Amino acid sequence: xxxxxxxxxxxxxxxxxxxxxxxxxxxxxxxxxxxxxxxxxxxxxxxxxxxxxxxxxxxxxxxxxxxxxxxxxxxxxxxxxxxxxxxxxxxxxxxxxxxxxxxxxxxxxxxxxxxxxxxxxxxxxxxxxxxxxxxxxxxxxxxxxxxxxxxxxxxxxxxxxxxxxxxxxxxxxxxxxxxxxxxxxxxxxxxxxxxxxxxxxxxxxxxxxxxxxxxxxxxxxxxxxxxxxxxxx
Amino acid sequence: xxxxxxxxxxxxxxxxxxxxxxxxxxxxxxxxxxxxxxxxxxxxxxxxxxxxxxxxxxxxxxxxxxxxxxxxxxxxxxxxxxxxxxxxxxxxxxxxxxxxxxxxxxxxxxxxxxxxxxxxxxxxxxxxxxxxxxxxxxxxxxxxxxxxxxxxxxxxxxxxxxxxxxxxxxxxxxxxxxxxxxxxxxxxxxxxxxxxxxxxxxxxxxxxxxxxxxxxxxxxxxxxxxxxxxxxxxxxxxxxxxxxxxxxxxxxxxxxxxxxxxxxxxxxxxxxxxxxxxxxxxxxxxxxxxxxxxxxxxxxxxxxxxxxxxxxxxxxxxxxxxxxxxxxxxxxxxxxxxxxxxxxxxxxxxxxxxxxxxxxxxxxxxxxxxxxxxxxxxxxxxxxxxxxxxxxxxxxxxxxxxxxxxxxxxxxxxxxxxxx
Numbered sequence: 001x002x003x004x005x006x007x008x009x010x011x012x013x014x015x016x017x018x019x020x021x022x023x024x025x026x027x028x029x030x031x032x033x034x035x036x037x038x039x040x041x042x043x044x045x046x047x048x049x050x051x052x053x054x055x056x057x058x059x060x061x062x063x064x065x066x067x068x069x070x071x072x073x074x075x076x077x078x079x080x081x082x083x084x085x086x087x088x089x090x091x092x093x094x095x096x097x098x099x100x101x102x103x104x105x106x107x108x109x110x111x112x113x114x115x116x117x118x119x120x121x122x123x124x125x126x127x128x129x130x131x132x133x134x135x136x137x138x139x140x141x142x143x144x145x146x147x148x149x150x151x152x153x154x155x156x157x158x159x160x161x162x163x164x165x166x167x168x169x170x171x172x173x174x175x176x177x178x179x180x181x182x183x184x185x186x187x188x189x190x191x192x193x194x195x196x197x198x199x200x201x202x203x204x205x206x207x208x209x210x211x212x213x214x215x216x217x218x219x220x221x222x223x224x225x226x227x228x229x230x231x232x233x
Numbered sequence: 234x235x236x237x238x239x240x241x242x243x244x245x246x247x248x249x250x251x252x253x254x255x256x257x258x259x260x261x262x263x264x265x266x267x268x269x270x271x272x273x274x275x276x277x278x279x280x281x282x283x284x285x286x287x288x289x290x291x292x293x294x295x296x297x298x299x300x301x302x303x304x305x306x307x308x309x310x311x312x313x314x315x316x317x318x319x320x321x322x323x324x325x326x327x328x329x330x331x332x333x334x335x336x337x338x339x340x341x342x343x344x345x346x347x348x349x350x351x352x353x354x355x356x357x358x359x360x361x362x363x364x365x366x367x368x369x370x371x372x373x374x375x376x377x378x379x380x381x382x383x384x385x386x387x388x389x390x391x392x393x394x395x396x397x398x399x400x401x402x403x404x405x406x407x408x409x410x411x412x413x414x415x416x417x418x419x420x421x422x423x424x425x426x427x428x429x430x431x432x433x434x435x436x437x438x439x440x441x442x443x444x445x446x447x448x449x450x451x452x453x454x455x456x457x458x459x460x461x462x463x464x465x466x467x468x469x470x471x472x473x474x475x476x477x478x479x480x481x482x483x484x485x486x487x488x489x490x491x492x493x494x495x496x497x498x499x500x501x502x503x504x505x506x507x508x509x510x511x512x513x514x515x516x517x518x519x520x521x522x523x524x525x526x527x528x529x530x531x532x533x534x535x536x537x538x539x540x541x542x543x544x545x546x547x548x549x550x551x552x553x554x555x556x557x558x559x560x561x562x563x564x565x566x567x568x569x570x571x572x573x574x575x576x577x578x579x580x581x582x583x584x585x586x587x588x589x590x591x592x593x594x595x596x597x598x599x600x601x602x603x604x605x606x607x608x609x610x611x612x613x614x615x616x617x618x619x620x621x622x623x624x625x626x627x628x629x630x631x632x633x634x635x636x637x638x639x640x641x642x643x644x645x646x647x648x649x650x651x652x653x
Contacts, residue, residue, distance in 0.1 A: 049647050052557070054557060054645075054646045054647040054650070055647045074561070074562045074642075075561045075562055075563065078556060078559050078560060078561040078562070079559065079561065081556075081557060081558070081559050082558065082559020083559075087557050087558070089650060093550065093553075093554045093557075093650065095551055095554065095555075097247060097251060098247075106555070106558055107558045107559055109240055110555075110558060110559035110560050110561075110564065111559065115239065115240065154558070158558075158559070
């Protein structure tokens with residue numbers, strides 16, 4: 001699904017440049033649930049940004065579902081993001097003046113799905129995250145865990161190839177974190193490929209594979225026994 | 234078609250409605266600008282209408298020629314010789330100068346601008362008495378209050394009829410008394426009144442108190458022979474009046490042995506000159522008011538652009554999320570520009586309605602004929618003027634909306650979403 005070869009990225013900080021990614025090679029197969037771990041400054045967010053086409057790499061190859069991702073125009077990048085990727089952010093990033101349902105329907109709007117179909121589909125995904133009764137509530141009326149579930153529903157609504165979650169539990173308490181992880185596991189059970197960036201050990205162990213990043217290189221890449229979040233909920 | 238995209242519009246109104254107070258304040262600038270523009274255009278139209286009204290009834294391309302006395306000795310004649318035109322002059326001029334559309338010879342009783350006593354039942358009026366041809370009506374239109382003007386039958390039969398001015402009527406008749414069919418006496422000859430005219434109070438060539446009788450009747454009744462007082466001439470549309478004026482003078486100077494450089498022997502008055510001056514004045518006025526209005530409008534629209542820039546700044550994160558979710562730069566740009574257009578058009582229409590309301594009120598106050606001392610008549614904007622202002626407003630809003638729109642497009646999702 002995802003294939004990365006010798007990826008380099010550096011940021012210019014004034015006169016000196018900061019080499020953040022120093023040759024990353026990694027491959028994710030269909031249906032995997034991968035945790036990307038590392039302390040802050042390890043380059044995990046940069047990697048996710050590049051994977052999410054929010055940022056470009058300096059050198060190296062990136063192939064997503066057989067499509068080479070290189071030198072994209074802003075428009076093309078937007079279209080690919082819409083078609084291939086779903087995003088979940090630490091701070092949820094819901095649009096605060098839109099209801100839960102409208103938030104979930106937003107990527108479908110950009111896919112030019114007709115209004116009625118869009119509403120139905122969005123409702124269906126809200127139902128899957130158990131928030132159907134909150135469909136017409138504004139984000140300000142939802143709890144943190146509910147907001148993140150809306151964000152996950154929004155990411156899934158466009159039926160992406162890969163779900164990218166950047167610290168999805170970073171702003172949540174542990175009980176809510178497990179609820180969210182439970183949801184992510186269930187989505188993965190349905191065969192979706194998911195990448196989770198986290199620095200929390202327990203969250204990482206709820207995935208099926210852990211990739212450790214340190215100083216811009218992968219130091220460890222291992223398959224693990226998945227801990228089901230269900231038992232903590 | 235995005236124009237009918239309900240979601241796009243609801244997005245636009247949602248964002249505008251989020252800070253309704255600020256939106257309204259911003260729009261106020263355009264509202265006021267539009268009011269100023271329309272009021273300026275309306276009042277310059279009103280002023281132009283007033284001038285039009287002043288000149289109504291006088292062909293703008295007309296010319297009056299009369300005889301005076303020479304001021305240069307020439308061919309053995311001494312200076313100060315009185316020139317007298319004759320009937321044949323009219324024929325010759327008409328024949329030799331094809332640019333002339335209408336030539337109406339006129340003769341006046343007594344001296345130029347002289348007054349003759351008109352009697353009726355012991356009442357008198359000191360009036361100017363003119364012998365005229367009906368075509369004079371094509372050069373200076375008479376507003377008839379009652380009856381008719383002179384016609385060709387009057388000329389052919391040398392009928393003893395006359396058309397009198399309103400002032401003459403007031404002097405000779407009681408209020409509400411019927412004048413048509415009554416007789417008045419001029420130099421011992423009786424004339425039947427067939428019409429009463431109202432003098433054009435703005436451009437008045439005939440005087441306020443005048444009696445018009447058929448030219449042929451004048452000749453017979455007062456023995457004027459083939460003498461001719463003056464000529465009222467209308468030239469063809471696309472002809473310059475001064476050109477014709479010079480041609481006529483040259484012709485007459487040759488005929489009456491007048492020194493070619495003698496400017497005093499033949500008097501003339503070019504109506505088009507005044508008319509052109511006024512037209513130039515009103516078009517300059519219109520241009521200046523359009524200019525001022527347009528720049529006021531630009532100022533208003535720039536305020537909208539500024540507010541949108543602030544909004545874009547505030548919505549950086551939201552725009553970033555949208556971009557991450559697949560909004561293309563085109564979609565983002567379109568929405569911001571639409572916001573600019575919606576604000577401008579809405580404000581413009583409000584301003585337009587208010588301005589039209591004000592103009593209508595002024596109109597109601599001025600009434601049909603205008604008011605004394607207010608140089609306005611029917612101040613309104615025309616539909617083309619409205620369309621022009623409207624289109625330039627929309628065009629400006631698109632152009633100016635591009636600034637915040639491009640700012641929004643430059644927001645990179647990664648920067649917008651970066652955690653603080």
